Amino acid sequence: MDVTFKKKKEVLEGEVALKSRDMEDSHEGFKGEIEDCAFEDEFITISPECVRCNLCVEECPVNAISDATFSRPAKILDGCVKCEICAQTCPVKCIHVIESTSTVQDDVKFHLKDVKVPHRKLRMESIEVDPDKCDSCSTCVRFCPTEAITVSEGETAQIDQEACVGCGACANVCPQGSINLVRELGPVIKTKELLVDEDTCVQCQVCEENCPVNAIKLNGDRVVLDHEKCILCEVCSTKCPVGALKLEMV
Template sequence: MDVTFKKKKEVLEGEVALKSRDLEGSQEGFKGEIEDCAFADKFITISPECVRCNLCVEECPVNAISDSTSSRTAKIMDNCVKCEICAQTCPIKCIHVIESTSNIEEDVTFHLKDVKVPHRKLRMESIQVNPDTCDSCSTCVKFCPTGAITVDEGEIAQIDLDACVGCGACVNVCPQDSVNLVRELGPVIKTKELRVDEDTCVQCQVCEENCPVDAIKLDGNRVVLDQEKCILCEVCSTKCPVGALKLEMV
């Protein structure tokens, strides 16, 4: 996806003025005036094609994704740190990392771009259906992304081992917990690197205090990064007040 759209600046100013009326203590007749500026951001979203496998939920290192069920998709929550591990993990690539830019001049221009994210290895090793508990409800058939499951009337679910990718959607949605899956999930692919400028660092400890996985510590006047713990999110690099930490693509 690569989308650009525009809005008149006066329309945006009108929307700001309209919303301000709902604020306590706002003055009647307030007019919103927006100066020329530019913003850049990144967000992660899950599309409706979600197959309810909950792999993203299991792999999120900061518990920022709510569980999916047969009636609702998984959802990215406000405590997301944009590490992109979920996007690498989704077996059907329905989790999207989107870069957004907004430029306000005479018009307001919005640009959204889908970021290409590599995919971790995912492989089914073994999968079985318990014949004593499967009640032929076919819920698993509805969510299997590869069509690997069939259920004949009155029979237990049958799984095509060649078509199964080991996502675990059937395991998650089965109301009888009848599916047992063993899968192999490869390591997270490192697409970024956190660089530390020791000369710029002022030892303020903001990075240590805000790291969501305790991967960065201040040892005397040195910043020590635990490469095994670090999830290459955007927290420390965006919060560093002097720009001593930079997250760069590799």
């Protein structure tokens, strides 16, 4: 995806003025004048193609994704730290990392672009259907992304093990819990690097206090990073008040 939206600057200013009327202590005749500026951001979203496997939920290190159910896809929550592990893990690539750029000049432009994210290894090792539990409801068929499951009327679900990718959608949505899956999920692929400028660091401990996985510590006047724990999110680098921490693409 690579999309640009535009609107006139005066339209946005009118929207700001209109919004201000709903605010307490607003002044009559207020005009929403907006100076030229530019903003960049990144966000993660899950598309409706979610197959309800809940792999993203299981792998999120900060519990920032709500469970997918039969009736609704998984959802990114406010606690997301943009580590992109979910996007690397999704077996059907329905989790998107989006770069957004907003610029205000003569026009207001919003630019959205998909970030290419590598995919972790995912492989089915074994999968079985318990015939004593399966009630032939075909719920698993609906969500299988590779059409590897067939269910004849009144019969136990049959799984084509050559077509199965081991995502686990069927096991997650099966109301009877009749599907047993063993899969192999590879390690997270490092696409970024956290750089520490010891000369700039002022030992304020903001990074240590805010790290969601306790991967960064201050030892005397040195910043010590636990590379095994670090999920390469954006928290410490964005909160560092002196710019001593920088997250860069590898």
